[in-house]
Amino acid sequence: MGESLMGEKSTQKRKYILEKARTVFSEKGYKNVTMKDIVDACDISRGGLYLYFSSTAEIFMAVLADEHDEDDEEAVVAALSGDASAGDMLALFLKEQKKEILRKKNNLTVATYEYFSVHKVSAKDNPLKNQFDTAVTIIQKLIENGIENDEFYCENPLGCARNLMYVVEGLKIMSKTCSITEEAIDRELMYVLEGLVPEE
Amino acid sequence: MGESLMGEKSTQKRKYILEKARTVFSEKGYKNVTMKDIVDACDISRGGLYLYFSSTAEIFMAVLADEHDEDDEEAVVAALSGDASAGDMLALFLKEQKKEILRKKNNLTVATYEYFSVHKVSAKDNPLKNQFDTAVTIIQKLIENGIENDEFYCENPLGCARNLMYVVEGLKIMSKTCSITEEAIDRELMYVLEGLVPEE
Incomplete structure (x- = not known):
């Protein structure tokens, strides 16, 4: 053989x-x-x-390493160079986050939190932190694209991106401990998105 | 005896x-x-x-029940009827949240998440959910007070209050798993507060 x-x-x-x-x-x-x-x-x-x-x-x-390989984020990054509007891309990205928050089968959220509350690792080696930072960078770029195209208005794209990802993290843990509804998730994500749309 | x-x-x-x-x-x-x-x-x-x-x-x-008795929130609710400005009160409330996020000694965050991911309880009986909802109500009222006094500008006080509390939950879990700095917490809370201050 x-x-x-x-x-x-x-x-x-x-x-x-x-x-x-x-x-x-x-x-x-x-x-x-x-x-x-x-x-x-x-x-x-x-x-x-x-x-x-x-x-x-x-x-x-x-x-966790395998998880990262299959990450939907890569698809979104690739699409960043495509023709879709920034608003559509951001909505797509948030739809993936929502799927992850609601995922009942093979959901590693609780295990991941348990692991990293036991095994302290440096920020550099922490895949949880790296995933968070990657997501923030993607959202920031999407918002910046949207500003260039006059789709969005935002004075602080990085701040807004971080706010959005902390909300996603909050929703993730609350959904595991308080059974959050799909409507609640939509409402929280829409709250941030609506803040990006220029006033008439 | x-x-x-x-x-x-x-x-x-x-x-x-x-x-x-x-x-x-x-x-x-x-x-x-x-x-x-x-x-x-x-x-x-x-x-x-x-x-x-x-x-x-x-x-x-x-x-957990004991914890709730000693809650700082009550002090804040009491102060709501006091003379301090809404901005000061909101800053005070967020300072308490920050203290809780950073608290190293006797911090029950991880244990609480573990408990409620194992023992599913109805939203009504879930102290985690009740604490969250109480905090949202307090922040909402503080923002509404601030709007009345022309300190704040906000179209959706409830939405903003919920956004803030999901950010706090996100910060709590990230601080236990990724060791977040005090500066990062300040930055996230200030991002929301700055959104409330009317533009010149």
Whole structure:
């Protein structure tokens, strides 16, 4: 058997473990998850799991890293150079945020908060912070595009972008602890968007 | 021994347990705390603890209920009828929020999020939601007062109040997971406050 085939098998197995682990973290958060939980979910041997990962912390970081690869944000960045209006693009971006806030299946919000409240990492190495900053940059650029096209009026695009992302973070945690409705999310995001539309 | 004396001793013991438990929840979150942790922290017998409480969930809710009694919000509500300007009062209220976001000692944010992501309660019975709604009402009233006095300009006081509180929630969770600076908190709160000041 060639090494490339072994390599591929091993890549697939790793991917399979991360998918199963994702579901476990989504259901139990981070703190309560043990290596045995992941062994059970994958239906493999303990030794089999330890060939790939040595701790739940390591698995969780790998799950998060995978998450980032599939990020919708990249699609939005690509579209930034497209023909759509800034307003449409911002609305699209917020629709993705809303989907994430409401996502019931495989939602890692609680596990992520648990992980980073236990494992303190520097801002530079914190994917939560990096994701937040990336989103802020995208929104800022969208607002700036909108100002150039006279779609938007805003004196402080960066401030507005940060305000919007802190609201998104607030909505995320409140939706996990107080079951926020879709209407409430729409209302909060529209509040910020309406502030960008120039008065008649 | 009179019943009133017994009653008082028991009230003091209960208060002592809740104080110790508060520290435990603040240090370990909610999920990882066992009755043994609280027995150890209080240096009492297991039976002694069970005379007062039957589960960590019950203790945590009692800690939260105590929290609410001491709430600074009441002071702010009282001051609403005072002589201070709406701007000063709003700044005072936000200073309290900031203190809470930055509080390192006996901070229940993480434990509270863990508790309510595990124990789903109706919005009506959720102290997290009630505290949020109370804060929104206070801010809304302060903004409305400010509008009446021509201190503020705002077309949607309720919308602005909600925006502000979602930002506060976002700051709270980000400060626990990404170590936010005091400057970042000031900047976010000032962004909203500046939006209330009428343009020259």
